[in-house]
Amino acid sequence: MTGRHPSLGTDSLLRYGLEDPRRLARFLLQGAERGLPEAQARLGQILLDGNGIQRDQALxxxxxxxxxxHGHADAMNMVGRCLENGWGTAVDLAAAARAYAQAAQLGLDWGFYNYANLLAQGRGVPRDRAAALELYRQAARQGHAKSMNLVGRFYEEGWGVPVDMEEAARWYLSAAQAGDFRGQCSHAALLTRQGRVDEAVSWLRQAMRTATPGFLQKIAEALAVSDSEPLRALAAEINSRYARMQEPLPAMSSGKEGFSSLLSLCPAT
Structure with missing residues (x-):
């Protein structure tokens, strides 16, 4: 599209949305009503987020x-997300799995990842960790960092594949370098086991930049009882940061856990 309206490209829409979210919403609505799948999918996203328009999960x-x-892979994936999480509809895990599978068939990395999560957990579909691992691999080959970490986790735990710590380490490093905070944590845990604490602290600091509050809570709890002074100091730093934000991390109720157990704190999803 030309003139004062943006194209439907991601960068163009992002700039336009930051400048005027309401105008972007009107623009997307016009495109959606004209039958443009990209506009329809993006309109769905801003309705879900309430960005520039009143939030309406059902719509x-x-x-x-x-x-x-109309064959839009990202939209198929988001249908699955809505069905899995009960956004605008009742939770229906079987239907979510079908939607993710459709997105995966079109080669979408998030479709591979989300369908693999359900297969790994046996939610909405029979548990099949071998199939889940292959889907994570396919997403990882596309550069999907979360999937890289989970491929490593499967080799670490021996889920659907023989335990292979060297292979796990390679995938954790790839996930860490790709920016996944769980991958950075997993890589740091292995470095600590090797006595490379300074390197581990560096990776954990990177993880702190993007980790969710709940995940940081788990990291802080594990580090606080480490035998390593630098790791205990990092735990105090994490808690101090949240205290300054007036959002102190609540105490974990599951008891003390050493840093060597951090991998077990990284869930399969």
Whole structure:
């Protein structure tokens, strides 16, 4: 599109949305009503987020479904997300799995990842860790950092594949370098086991930049009882940061855990 309207490209829409979210919402609505799947999918996303428009999860799902019907892979994935999480509809894990599978069939990395999560956990589909691992691998080959970490986790735990710590280490490093905070944590845990504490602290600091509050809580609890003074100091730093934000991390109720158990704190999803 030309003139004062943006194209539907990601960068163009991002700039436009930052400048005027309401105008972006109107623009996307016009495109969606004209039958443009990309506009329909993006309209669904801003409706889901309430960005520039009143939040309406049910209407978001409707637009995702319309775009998915037109073959839009991201929209198929978002239909799955809505069905999995109960956004605008009742939770339906079996239907979510079907939506993720459709997105995966079109080669979408997030479709591979989300479908693999359900297969790994046996939610909505029979548990099949071998199939889940292959889907994570396919997403990882596309550069999906979360999937890289989970491929490593499967080799670490021996889920659907023989235990192979060297292979796990390679995948954790790849995930860490790709910016996944769980991958950075996993890589740091292995470095600590090797006595490379300074390197581990460096990776944990990187993880702190993007980790969720709940995950940081787990990291702080584990580090606080470490035998390593630098790791204990990092735990205090994490707690201090949240105290300054007036959001202190609540105490964990599961007892003390050493840093060597951090990998077990990284869930499969």
């Amino acid at each position: 978001a799902l409707r637009w995702f479904r319309i775009a998915a019907h």
